[in-house]
Amino acid sequence: MHLGELESATEALSAEREAISVYRRLAAASPELYLSELATCLTCLGVTLSELDRHGEALNAEQEAVAVYRRLAAAAPDRHLADLADSLINLGTTLAKLDRPADALSAEQEAVAIYRRLAAASPDRYLADLAEVLADLGVTLTERGLPAEALPLAEEAVTIYRKPATASPERHRAGLARSVAGLDAVISALGRDEKARRSRPAPPPTADDGP
Numbered sequence: 680m681h682l683g684e685l686e687s688a689t690e691a692l693s694a695e696r697e698a699i700s701v702y703r704r705l706a707a708a709s710p711e712l713y714l715s716e717l718a719t720c721l722t723c724l725g726v727t728l729s730e731l732d733r734h735g736e737a738l739n740a741e742q743e744a745v746a747v748y749r750r751l752a753a754a755a756p757d758r759h760l761a762d763l764a765d766s767l768i769n770l771g772t773t774l775a776k777l778d779r780p781a782d783a784l785s786a787e788q789e790a791v792a793i794y795r796r797l798a799a800a801s802p803d804r805y806l807a808d809l810a811e812v813l814a815d816l817g818v819t820l821t822e823r824g825l826p827a828e829a830l831p832l833a834e835e836a837v838t839i840y841r842k843p844a845t846a847s848p849e850r851h852r853a854g855l856a857r858s859v860a861g862l863d864a865v866i867s868a869l870g871r872d873e874k875a876r877r878s879r880p881a882p883p884p885t886a887d888d889g890p
Contacts, residue, residue: 687732695724718747718762733777742768745786761808764793768812771819774889780823787816791832807851810839814858817865825867833862 699720705713721744728737738803743768751759767790774783791812797805817833836858844855 682884687783690726692724692731695727696722698701699724708732712825714747715759715762716752718751718766721747722766722769725773729773729776737773738770738777741766741773745770760793760797764790764797765815767793768815775819780846784819784823787812787819791816806839807843810836810843810858811854813839814854814861818861821865821868823834826865829865830862830869833865837862876880 699717702713702717704722706717710855721740725737725741725744726733728740745763746779748759748763748766767786771783771786771790774780774786791809793811794805794812798809814834814836817829817836820829820832837855840851840855840858
């Protein structure tokens with residue numbers, strides 16, 4: 680991180696702490712109005728602390744953000760389940776940096792489960808998000824020496840991404856490319872030489888193919 684970026688992050692840290700203090704008071708008096716704002720500020724604080732390599736402090740902020748979003752999602756899942764999933768992803772990243780891989784994996788798996796639920800209800804809105812978290816989880820598992828567990832997730836991410844990438848190529852082409860690259864990395868980690876076949880699902884059989 681360059682000096683200018685460090686100064687910017689430090690300034691942001693001061694502002695975010697002040698905002699959190701204000702929103703704590705507001706949320707205590709009117710949780711239905713201000714809890715969401717508190718959770719957003721806690722998330723921003725966690726990101727800033729991570730940028731400053733203060734991962735232990737970031738963990739505290741992100742754990743509190745997850746706890747607040749759980750409360751919000753329980754009351755209004757349509758509004759806050761995706762927020763909860765995103766906060767779990769942030770938490771998983773920080774846990775991994777703190778060398779807590781089992782806890783990080785648990786947070787990431789919960790985020791995937793939430794996005795599966797969201798994508799089942801609103802595929803147009805959440806399928807791409809599901810593909811992204813599947814691809815990220817595949818990368819995580821591969822980095823932890825578990826490519827066999829990563830493979831079905833990476834394959835699913837590529838398969839899912841093809842639909843939004845076909846419908847909105849300018850928006851999702853890069854995501855599809857990342858997911859294919861992630862699948863290639865998984866296959867490479869497994870020592871296989873079938874990248875072309877694995878990275879492209881086989882076309883459906885035609886009538887001429889026979890039984």
